[in-house]
Amino acid sequence: MLRLSTKGQYGVRAMYEIARGYPETPITIKEISERQDVSVAYLEQILNRLRKAGLIRSIKGPGGGYILDKSPENISIASILNELEGPVALTSCLDPEGGCVRVDSCVTHLLWKALGEQVEAFLRTITLKNLITGDFLKVSKGQSVRAKPKSQSIKESKAMTLLKL
Amino acid sequence: MLRLSTKGQYGVRAMYEIARGYPETPITIKEISERQDVSVAYLEQILNRLRKAGLIRSIKGPGGGYILDKSPENISIASILNELEGPVALTSCLDPEGGCVRVDSCVTHLLWKALGEQVEAFLRTITLKNLITGDFLKVSKGQSVRAKPKSQSIKESKAMTLLKL
DNA sequence: GTAATACTTGACAGAAACAGTAGGGTATTA
DNA sequence: TAATACCCTACTGTTTCTGTCAAGTATTAC
Numbered sequence: 001m002l003r004l005s006t007k008g009q010y011g012v013r014a015m016y017e018i019a020r021g022y023p024e025t026p027i028t029i030k031e032i033s034e035r036q037d038v039s040v041a042y043l044e045q046i047l048n049r050l051r052k053a054g055l056i057r058s059i060k061g062p063g064g065g066y067i068l069d070k071s072p073e074n075i076s077i078a079s080i081l082n083e084l085e086g087p088v089a090l091t092s093c094l095d096p097e098g099g100c101v102r103v104d105s106c107v108t109h110l111l112w113k114a115l116g117e118q119v120e121a122f123l124r125t126i127t128l129k130n131l132i133t134g135d136f137l138k139v140s141k142g143q144s145v146r147a148k149p150k151s152q153s154i155k156e157s158k159a160m161t162l163l164k165l
Numbered sequence: 166m167l168r169l170s171t172k173g174q175y176g177v178r179a180m181y182e183i184a185r186g187y188p189e190t191p192i193t194i195k196e197i198s199e200r201q202d203v204s205v206a207y208l209e210q211i212l213n214r215l216r217k218a219g220l221i222r223s224i225k226g227p228g229g230g231y232i233l234d235k236s237p238e239n240i241s242i243a244s245i246l247n248e249l250e251g252p253v254a255l256t257s258c259l260d261p262e263g264g265c266v267r268v269d270s271c272v273t274h275l276l277w278k279a280l281g282e283q284v285e286a287f288l289r290t291i292t293l294k295n296l297i298t299g300d301f302l303k304v305s306k307g308q309s310v311r312a313k314p315k316s317q318s319i320k321e322s323k324a325m326t327l328l329k330l
Numbered sequence: 331g332t333a334a335t336a337c338t339t340g341a342c343a344g345a346a347a348c349a350g351t352a353g354g355g356t357a358t359t360a
Numbered sequence: 361t362a363a364t365a366c367c368c369t370a371c372t373g374t375t376t377c378t379g380t381c382a383a384g385t386a387t388t389a390c
Contacts, residue, residue, distance in 0.1 A: 001250030002167045002284065004277065006349065009256055012273050028365065042350055048367070061358030062364045077276065085166030091174055107296055108177055111242070112169065115287055119167065122280055131272055171378065193336070207379055213338070226387025227335045 004085070010038045011046050011084045012077060012131075018056055019072045019128040026065030046084065053083040072132060078123035088116040169250070175203045176211050176249045177242060177296075183221055184237040184293040191230030211249065218248040237297060243288035253281040 013036045021027045029047065033040045047066060050056050057069045068075065089095040090112040129135075178201045186192045194212065198205045212231060215221050222234045233240065254260040255277040 001169065001173060001246055002253050002255060002281075003257075004166065004255045005347090008166060009273065009277075012276075013271075016272055030365085039350070041352075044367075045350090051366095058366060059358090060356080060364085060366050062360070064358075064365055066366090081166055088167050090167060090169045092168075106178075107181055108174065111177075111291060111296070112174075115284065116167075118287060119280065119284065122283060126276060131276070170376090195336085204379070206381075209338075210379085216337095223337060224387085225335085225337050225385080227389070229336055229387075231337090 004081075007046055008081045008085045010036065010043065011050060011080050014038070014043060014046060015050065015055070015068075015075065015080050015128055016131050018066050019068055019075070019132055021065075022068045022072055024067075026059050026063075026067045028065040031065070049083055050080065053079075055079065055083065068128075072128035075128045076124045077126045077128075077131075078120055081123060088120050090116050169246075172211055173246045173250045175201065175208065176215065176245050179203070179208060179211060180215065180220070180233075180240065180245050180293055181296050183231050184233055184240070184297055186230075187233045187237055189232075191224050191228075191232045193230040196230070214248055215245065218244075220244065220248065233293075237293035240293045241289045242291045242293075242296075243285055246288060253285050255281050 014032050017032045017035055018027055029040050029043050032038070033043055047056065047058075051058055051066075054069055055075060056066050058064070058066050087096060091109075093106070093109060094113055094116060179197050182197045182200055183192055194205050194208050197203070198208055212221065212223075216223055216231075219234055220240060221231050223229070223231055252261060256274075258271070258274060259278055259281060
């Protein structure tokens, strides 16, 4: 249950590749395509939306490509997925668009709401920088948090709290 | 993103109705259908799977219906959803069935894994009893946890920790 | 024993979402 | 002006979802 679409998955992986070139080296779609094994045409769709959302910038012509529009520590996984898949909405009830007819009588309404909020909170704490440095991976494996205390931003330490649950 | 299927949603709501009759009063599909506004035929499919999973028991003939096979505090939302939608698997990579070809090279693999585990942990802590007593709802609204200390099981207090994040 | 109640099972079908392709266009550089 | 590289829209096959339908089995009450 709760499958993430390929658009979201590829989007995060593409952003990871773009982030690696930050702040100077643009990466072409072709390169992302080869490294992440996703077709150029499909990536075009995905990156287009992320560009319109202001997460990345594009440079046309030879030597061009894509580059982050903010620093990696300021781009969360949540912001990427929100653009590509919309906000977390476990039920149509909770979709910002269509309203719920039976909010009050629905016992499960607050359950789904709470879960959705927790997921969003989690995704907001993980940034592209975490993906690049691998801090996140170490923490999720249960390694010592205090091994690299000075590199921990506030956001990162929040992510750790969540992961240690 | 991350929409829950109606099967899962209806399943939980149906289980809530069945739980209300525990341990003595069986409830018919027809009654659940009317209370939760879901067709009888669709509920039949759903309840069948929950019965085969051992969560509920059925009694045929007049006066029959469905009844829980365990006490409400021993049936978690996770166990219901797992039967109806399978385990949380944000990517096909993480599906217990199909294996991942590029586990090691995939930077995001552990991210989705960690998120999935967190969601499962959350759903395991919420039980049908929480739904019935409404304890869960109070907590999720940020009310004092210590207001009813004696009714708190270990599981419930875990859920609260999660909700307070 | 028979009629009414209620669960059991498998097949099927329309709708929606997903995943990806195709084919044209525009801007920039050398 | 040719090559590079991004830009945009439309479309289509596949899968999943969301149910319905129809026929069957078991139990109870009388």
